[in-house]
Amino acid sequence: MNIIIALWLRNIKIFARNRVQLIFTIIMPFFFLYVFSSIFKNDNIENPVNYMLAGIVITTVFQTSLTIATSTIEDIVSGFMKEVLVSPVKRMQIAAGQLLSAATIATYNVPRVLDTELKK
């Protein structure tokens, strides 16, 4: 369990430290919102946000979790994964740590998006 938490914490830390990625994940949902609302706006639909919210939430979740999942590949390329693999850690624990951190960051993004968009 400790190992899963350690791996989880590591990935969260890396995410928080990577400024570019952080800004990107914050801006992207709003970019979608702007693009799609300008496309869908017509006389019948006054507030397109109501219709798009679900889609944008899903996009945000997928996009964020994919970005974090890519970090596993980065770990393999940088060699860090080799260090993990020679240690007596169960493969399941490594997978769980990586999945949980991706899930956490994705989930963290959703309320943020919901919050700002519902206020409109």
Added chain:
Amino acid sequence: MNYRAVNRSDIVKNIIEVRDFVKKYDQFTAVDNVSFEVEEGSIFAFLGPNGAGKSTTINTLCTIFEKTSGTLIIDGKDVSNEKNAVRSVIGVVFQEPTLDIKMTVVENLMMHCHFYSIPKNEANERIQFVLNLVDLLEWKKAMVSSLSGGMKRRVEIARSLLHYPKVLFLDEPTTGLDPQTRAHIWDYIVKLQKEKNITIFLTTHYMDEAEICSKVAIMDAGKIVAIDTPYRLKQQYTKDRANITTVDERGLEALLDQGGFIYKKKTHYYSIEAENLPKLMEIISEHKAAITDLEIKKGTLNDVFLEITGKDMRK
């Protein structure tokens, strides 16, 4: 000699045993039927030209690669069947960097402690200790990506010692380090081996590092071609040579021919096989008026290596 060897093996157990180990990549055989054993508490060196199969052997022993056939045993545990048991008794420094470059030095070491389930309060102590050892205490909060190549290597070596492994695998550990750091790390490795009885298994390209090992195996094209103590290898494969520079070349040649010496004329000196040293001394004293330079060289492991593999190591 044989009698002693038998006695010794009663007391000292073999911590690594490799029998008929074969590793194939598709059609290419990287390691071809290799057998050897390493005594507990010794320093065992693997020498060989690039591509000889050293790293493949180390990676298989470290449970990273699967063997094709054969038996590999570390500390009584089978490398293929009891992977986690093997992993907890070994420490590894790979040839290529394996640090987490997006984290700080301390975080890297802490992560390692988590992997090996070292209790937190003890982990802090050990981190302090190993960082002190490699002189990186003031860099503990630095990001790994900001460190120099040598510093990264030192962090890796420090990290591999955190969980007090029984066997430490070092795949070219000191490549790219400056001489001071190399000497420092070697002092520590030898101390560690003596005090904690850690077995060290390493590959290296530096012959002076191989000299201090208890046993040296020379590998070429996937096979072990020689395995013995550095002293006996030198005795077996090298001869002492005398290099003489003289103004009277004909005179010296005549004397050497008379004494039955085998010699080669190099650009400005004669390289003579000094098997019969007293006789050579006589020639030298007879010829001393013409000699301008004289050097007697002991055979080195480098000579052994070249003699056996017929290749230059640094290619």
